[in-house]
Amino acid sequence: MSVPLLDLSRQYAYLKNDMDKAVLNVLDHGWFILGPEVTELEKQIAELSGASHARGVASGTDALLLALFAAGVKAGDEVITTDFSFFATAGTISRLGATPVFVDIEEDSYNIDPKCIEAAITEKTKAIIPVHLFGQVADMDPILEIAKKHNLKVIEDAAQAIGAKYKGKPAGSMGDYGCFSFYPSKNLGAGGDGGIITTNTKENFDLLTILRNHGAEPKYYHKIIGFNSRLASIQAAILLVKMPHLQKWSEKRIEHAKIYDNAFADVAAITTPKVMDYSDFHIYNQYTIAVSDRDAVVAKLREAKIGSDIYYPVPFHTQECFADLGYKAEDFAVTNKAADSVLSIPIYPEMTSEEQQTVIKAVIEAVA
Ligand SMILES: *Cc1c(COP(=O)(O)O)cnc(C)c1O
Numbered sequence: 001m002s003v004p005l006l007d008l009s010r011q012y013a014y015l016k017n018d019m020d021k022a023v024l025n026v027l028d029h030g031w032f033i034l035g036p037e038v039t040e041l042e043k044q045i046a047e048l049s050g051a052s053h054a055r056g057v058a059s060g061t062d063a064l065l066l067a068l069f070a071a072g073v074k075a076g077d078e079v080i081t082t083d084f085s086f087f088a089t090a091g092t093i094s095r096l097g098a099t100p101v102f103v104d105i106e107e108d109s110y111n112i113d114p115k116c117i118e119a120a121i122t123e124k125t126k127a128i129i130p131v132h133l134f135g136q137v138a139d140m141d142p143i144l145e146i147a148k149k150h151n152l153k154v155i156e157d158a159a160q161a162i163g164a165k166y167k168g169k170p171a172g173s174m175g176d177y178g179c180f181s182f183y184p185s186k187n188l189g190a191g192g193d194g195g196i197i198t199t200n201t202k203e204n205f206d207l208l209t210i211l212r213n214h215g216a217e218p219k220y221y222h223k224i225i226g227f228n229s230r231l232a233s234i235q236a237a238i239l240l241v242k243m244p245h246l247q248k249w250s251e252k253r254i255e256h257a258k259i260y261d262n263a264f265a266d267v268a269a270i271t272t273p274k275v276m277d278y279s280d281f282h283i284y285n286q287y288t289i290a291v292s293d294r295d296a297v298v299a300k301l302r303e304a305k306i307g308s309d310i311y312y313p314v315p316f317h318t319q320e321c322f323a324d325l326g327y328k329a330e331d332f333a334v335t336n337k338a339a340d341s342v343l344s345i346p347i348y349p350e351m352t353s354e355e356q357q358t359v360i361k362a363v364i365e366a367v368a
Contacts, residue, residue: 003346003355005307006185010350015241022237023191034213035233037240042196044243045180048163050173051198053205056231057212060159060181061088063195064129065095066229067177070207071153073098073126080120081129081157082112082138083315083335089131089157090316098126102316102327104334108274110134110288110342113334114142121146127153132161132171134311134344135187135253135283136276140166140174155179159195162188163250165281172198182239187253187285188246190235252349253284256356260287260345263360269367271341286311287347291367294343300366301345306359308345315339 012019026035038056046054057063073079075097081089083102093100103116112130128147130138140156147154154175158164161171162180172178180186182194199205210217215226257273264270271290275282288311291297301308315335317327329336346359 001355001358002305003307003351003359005309005344005346006348007350008184008189010348011242014350015245018241019238022241023234026233026237032233033230035236037233037236038231041231041236041239041243044240045162045196046198048170048243048246049158049178049180049198050170051178052200053202054196054198055205055208055212056236057195057197058229058231059193060179060183060186060195061092062227062229063159063179063181063197064088064092064155064157066208066211066227067155067179067197068092068096068098068127069227070204070211071127071155071176073153076124077126078122078124079127079129080117080125082131082133083317083332084110084312084338085131085133085157085316086159086312087319088159089129090319090322093129094321099124099325100316100322101125102332104332105338106139107334107337109136109138109276109279110338111136111138112143114139114146117143117146121150121152125150125152127155129155129157130175131157131159132164134273134288135161135164135285136273136279137161137164137166137171139276139278140169141278144174153177159183160186160285161283162186163246163281164283165279167278168280173200176204182235187250187283188239188242191238192232192235194231194235194239196231249349250281250283253287253347254282256347256349256351257282257284257287259353259356260347260360264289264363267364267367270363284347286344288342288344289363290338290341291343292341294341297343297363297366301362304362304366306345306362308343310342311344312342313339
């Protein structure tokens with residue numbers, strides 16, 4: 001039996017009637033960009049994220065870009081973030097002409113290590129971007145405290161963590177901005193690109209509203225130069241069909257994670273992902289183990305037709321495009337170790353228990 005890393009067709013099969021109807025309804029009414037579905041989704045995501053407001057944008061990458069811009073980040077500024085994330089976290093900082101400043105991660109959570117942040121602050125530092133990697137919220141309390149002390153903005157990269165919680169608080173409710181992605185492989189995935197930004201102040205919200213539409217207010221009058229980054233109504237319509245199922249899907253992922261945790265508990269060659277004390281709802285966008293001799297494990301899993309992938313094999317500080325930032329490998333010992341050993345295996349909610357047992361058997365055999 002082969003088991004894919006992710007199989008989106010099962011979710012569609014399950015929701016086909018409602019999804020088809022929702023999409024056709026948009027084709028019928030013809031309000032394709034920022035239509036009524038977008039407004040309704042913004043309301044529901046704000047509520048889910050415990051934030052006062054949400055604004056739909058074209059992608060998770062754009063959510064970061066607009067949030068950084070709204071936070072006042074510009075050429076010459078510095079933004080501190082983790083060395084270990086999807087490229088968009090760092091790329092958007094550079095896109096605005098600012099400099100990304102990378103710091104090492106916590107060994108147990110793979111998230112930014114708050115203890116490394118203060119040493120990286122200079123007078124050019126404007127903001128911090130913690131990433132809630134794999135669906136577990138970063139240790140926000142010390143990060144928010146440092147930000148307050150040094151008057152920095154906090155932008156949560158919550159692309160992988162919709163509905164996740166930290167000490168009872170939802171991802172996207174704690175920083176100045178929360179950035180989410182609806183990329184199809186995220187826990188709440190659209191039928192294409194999409195993203196959303198949450199915020200708790202009316203001032204930030206109003207700024208995002210005009211920023212996503214070329215900075216116009218009113219139409220044709222541009223006080224600032226913004227972006228074209230608007231959420232498509234068809235994407236919002238698809239997401240609205242999925243919204244009522246999200247909690248159940250996250251719980252299913254947690255169930256799968258517990259079964260893996262138990263199955264691998266006595267296998268010394270497998271390090272299972274840890275749920276931190278401060279995390280009370282880890283939504284497992286990925287279930288990421290660590291193994292030594294990963295190449296061999298990957299080859300054996302491929303042979304057994306078990307889907308797996310490496311998030312992420314190349315830390316930011318070693319990316320060619322950031323070579324001129326002059327980072328040294330020894331400053332990122334934890335990230336380097338993670339990048340060399342992590343491996344994500346199937347965790348999607350629709351995975352059957354038979355499939356999961358097949359994965360477990362194949363992984364244990366692969367590390368033997
Ligand atoms: C997916 C992702 C993004 C970017 O989202 P897109 O919708 O693909 O642009 C940003 N940060 C992280 C951590 C992500 O996983």
